[in-house]
Amino acid sequence: MMQTPAIKVRIAECKIARAPALLKSYGLGSCVGVALYDPQTRIGGLAHILLPAWSKAKKRAGDLPRNPMKYADLALERLQEHLIEEGCAQERLEAKIAGGANMFSSLFPNPSQGPVKPTIGDRNVRAVKENLKRLGIPLRGEDVGGEEGRTLELDTSTGALRITTSRGLSRVL
Amino acid sequence: MAKPKLSIMDQLRDVHLDALQEICNIGMGHAATALSQMIGKTVNLNVPKVTLAGLDQVPDIIGGAEQVVVGIYLQVWGDFRGNLLLIFPRDSAQNLNALLTGQPATSELILSEIHASALKEVANILAGAYLGAMGNLLGLSLLPSVPSLAFDMAGAIVDYILIELGQESDLTLVVETQFFGMGSTIRGHFFLLPDPNSLKLILEASRVEPLIRSGRD
Numbered sequence: 001m002m003q004t005p006a007i008k009v010r011i012a013e014c015k016i017a018r019a020p021a022l023l024k025s026y027g028l029g030s031c032v033g034v035a036l037y038d039p040q041t042r043i044g045g046l047a048h049i050l051l052p053a054w055s056k057a058k059k060r061a062g063d064l065p066r067n068p069m070k071y072a073d074l075a076l077e078r079l080q081e082h083l084i085e086e087g088c089a090q091e092r093l094e095a096k097i098a099g100g101a102n103m104f105s106s107l108f109p110n111p112s113q114g115p116v117k118p119t120i121g122d123r124n125v126r127a128v129k130e131n132l133k134r135l136g137i138p139l140r141g142e143d144v145g146g147e148e149g150r151t152l153e154l155d156t157s158t159g160a161l162r163i164t165t166s167r168g169l170s171r172v173l
Numbered sequence: 174m175a176k177p178k179l180s181i182m183d184q185l186r187d188v189h190l191d192a193l194q195e196i197c198n199i200g201m202g203h204a205a206t207a208l209s210q211m212i213g214k215t216v217n218l219n220v221p222k223v224t225l226a227g228l229d230q231v232p233d234i235i236g237g238a239e240q241v242v243v244g245i246y247l248q249v250w251g252d253f254r255g256n257l258l259l260i261f262p263r264d265s266a267q268n269l270n271a272l273l274t275g276q277p278a279t280s281e282l283i284l285s286e287i288h289a290s291a292l293k294e295v296a297n298i299l300a301g302a303y304l305g306a307m308g309n310l311l312g313l314s315l316l317p318s319v320p321s322l323a324f325d326m327a328g329a330i331v332d333y334i335l336i337e338l339g340q341e342s343d344l345t346l347v348v349e350t351q352f353f354g355m356g357s358t359i360r361g362h363f364f365l366l367p368d369p370n371s372l373k374l375i376l377e378a379s380r381v382e383p384l385i386r387s388g389r390d
Contacts, residue, residue, distance in 0.1 A: 010229040011228055011229040011328075012228060012229055026232070026237075026238035026239040027238035027326035028328065029326075030332055031336070050335065050336055050339045051340065065343075070228075070339055103323045103325060103333055104321035104322075104323055104333060105321075106321045106322075148329075149328065149329020150329070151239055166324075166326045166329075
């Protein structure tokens with residue numbers, strides 16, 4: 001079988017590809033990876049998101065960051081736009097997400113010991129889900145939270161999102 | 174049209190990077206001496222490497238996003254804010270642990286409580302000596318936080334720090350010092366990633382050319 005080369009999606013990057021292609025993001029901790037896929041055109045996109053949202057005040061004033069792909073709200077809007085430009089239908093797009101771990105559990109104490117601030121991983125996951133909802137993209141699968149890093153691989157031939165961890169575990173959404 | 178705002182990262186020049194390198198070199202010298210006393214072996218150092226990098230380049234600088242390493246993270250508190258990260262390749266962490274605790278590693282993929290605690294202690298000693306020496310030199314009070322440890326992919330370990338830094342900037346300064354002992358069976362990388370807002374303070378305290386006052390990124 002021919003090996004499909006993987007396209008690397010780095011931190012705060014967003015890339016799209018048409019089947020057959022693999023989009024791959026390595027070593028996500030608190031970051032969240034979002035895969036959007038259109039099963040009919042078999043075009044997919046992967047975003048490697050660092051932060052929940054760009055400042056609302058600045059957004060209203062039309063002041064945009066140098067790299068919008070860092071932020072869940074802006075990155076998902078742009079990823080959706082690019083996929084539609086490439087020929088995907090808005091109503092066919094579906095999402096799978098993974099990441100949002102808490103790598104240093106000692107920085108965020110156990111919730112059973114009283115109320116604690118949500119971890120940055122939790123905040124990223126929540127922001128991603130809220131924005132998917134806002135953009136009308138259904139969430140088809142998720143593997144989020146925990147205390148382990150993840151490597152993600154979106155197969156644009158099938159829409160499968162494969163997740164591997166440093167302990168060698170592998171699961172497919 | 175509004176003038177584009179200059180962030181501190183846009184204004185950094187070689188003279189600033191050189192000053193930072195020298196300060197960190199002195200700090201790391203003290204840290205290596207402290208580690209050497211702790212393990213009873215000679216510890217050698219490389220000259221610190223100062224890199225101004227995009228956030229997305231940092232996982233490669235610390236050894237590759239998917240490389241499984243032991244990472245110990247400390248925040249810098251006091252007059253100056255920043256992040257310290259001590260990275261050991263898996264085999265070096267095991268060799269260092271065998272030396273410190275006399276107990277061989279039980280598994281390739283899990284660190285026992287005693288091993289994790291010994292490595293955090295190493296980070297404490299390195300960070301205390303490093304920040305103490307830098308603080309003395311600059312007349313600033315610099316304190317390390319309690320260390321946190323993760324045994325995982327380097328990218329996953331460092332992205333917490335990148336998220337903190339990413340709120341202010343798309344770029345970061347990375348000061349890397351490599352140290353090694355017992356031939357090269359123990360190798361470690363010590364990283365300082367200063368908070369962009371604190372960078373000005375550290376450079377002013379080192380009395381190199383002043384930076385222009387400007388808006389934040």
